[in-house]
Amino acid sequence: MASNALRVYARNASLQRIGQVSDYTSLTVIPRYNAIGAISLDISADSDSAPLLAEGNGLIVQTAAGQTVMSGPIRTVDWSRTASDAGAGQLKVGAVSDDEILARYTCWPSPTTAIGSQTASAYKLASVAAETGMRTLVNINAGPGALASRKNPLLTLAADGARGGTITRQVNQFDNLLVVLQDIAGAARLGFRVIQIGSALQFQVYTPTDRSSTARFSFGFGNLTDASYTTTPPTCTRAIVVAGGSSSPRVCKTYDKADPLFPGLVLEQFVDQTSVDTASVDLAAQMDQAGAEALTNGAGQGSLAITPIDIPNLRYGRDYNVGDTVSAQLRGGDWYTDIVREVTLTSTTTDSTVKATVGGDAGGTSTVARIYQYIAQVKRDVGRLKTRKAA
Known part of the structure; x- marks a missing residue:
């Protein structure tokens, strides 16, 4: 194993380490911001570690310095063998990050009441800090404050x-817990994660760190090998929020957000808040929140992929992490700044590489991702240049 290769340990269902997996042939780890990450590991089926790699167990991936990159349960163990294999074949092990625990649960309208007594149509978070609301939803639907049968x-x-x-x-009845958390965190510009602390999985909320002045990537600096960007058009530029209509008078309101690439494009989307009583004193706040989340999720997106090179003064896991804001020098020499959405770490017996994806994703920190705005400006500038040459 190379000195900078990632270390892998197996754990049992109680989160106790049961051994190191030191003879893998290939490892790919993808931490994601406010989303479920993934681990893929290739190993000989003859390995002494193979019995540790079973569904129900889990993996803990750490750097050579002992920092945990990701941990999570094993979901698949696939076997294959070809005529060229001298031994018992190969295993491909797939795991997901511990954030997946949040995707197992829905948000009950009356979380402390048995399923047969669910008479409410929604659960309400009223005038609380975004983090407090997120913790409340996790606590009463899956954590220590949940029903014994759901805890x-x-x-x-x-x-x-x-x-x-x-x-x-x-919160609409039985919405997926992870999706609701992503919506709240995206609008509030927060990060969240589930990480292993001792023999428990801890839900944490944090404010992403702005490292744009120190984590800077450029071909000129010699710490960037390639870069590319892509765009995805918007799906919603006008949110039509409708509240009430059953037991209270209907109230409708529209929320607009112009797209920087398609400024004249109008894409309407119905946002169902008909379960909200329009006599509520906080009706406006609830409709505003629903409109903001719809525009965030439906905004045009840009995604920047860069392959940085670890150098002594700038290393992934030490100087920047998923969720942090970094800077990259792109087309025309301009600097672009945005959040690291995910990182693909690849480790083999001889080498380790890092590839980061910056910007994009509907759970972004702004209604329209900053890279999308940047790309829109670049394309407009190129268009004006072509027009001048044609003239």
Whole structure:
């Protein structure tokens, strides 16, 4: 194993380490910001570590310095053998990050009540900090405060830092917990994760770190090997929020956000808030929150992929992480700044590489991702240049 290769350990269902997997042939780890990450590991089926790699167990991936990159449960163990294999064949092990625990649960309208007594149509978060609201949803649907039949004994919560602005939000009955958290975090510009702390899985909310002045990547600096960007058109530029209509009068309101690449494009999307009583004193706050989330999720997106090179003064895991803001010098020499959405770490017996994806993703930190705005400006500039040459 190369000195800079990632270390892999197996754990059992109780999160206890049961051995190191030191003879893998290839390892790919993809941490993602506010989303479920992935691990893929190739190893000989003859390996002494093979019995540790079973569904129900898990993997812990660490750097050579002992920093945990990702951990999570094993989901697949696939076997294959070809005529050229001298031994028992090969295993490809697939795992997901511990964030997946959040995707197992839905948001009950009355979380402390048995399923047969669910009479409410929604659960309401009223005038609370975004982090407080997120922790509340995790606690009462899956954590220590959940019904005994739903409580996950491995899940704990970090202390509440009351991060993010104040929100008032009605959570529709049985919405997926992870999706709701992504919506709230995206609008509040927060990050969240589930990581292993001792023999427990801890839900944490944090404010991403701006490292744009120190984590800078450029071909000229010699710490960037390639870069590319892509765009995805918007799906919603006008949110039509409708509240009430059953037991209270209907109220409708539109929220608009012009797209920088298609400024004249109008894409309407219905946002169902008909379960909200329009007599509520916080009706406006609830409709505003729903409109903001719809425009965030439906905004045009840009994604920048860069392959940075670790240098002594700038290394992934030490000087920047997923969720941090970094800078990259792109087309025309301009500097672009945005959040690291995911990182693909590849480790073999001889080498390790890092590829980062910056910007994009509907759970972004702004209604329209900053890279999308940047690319729109570049394309407009190129268009004006062509027009001048044609003239």
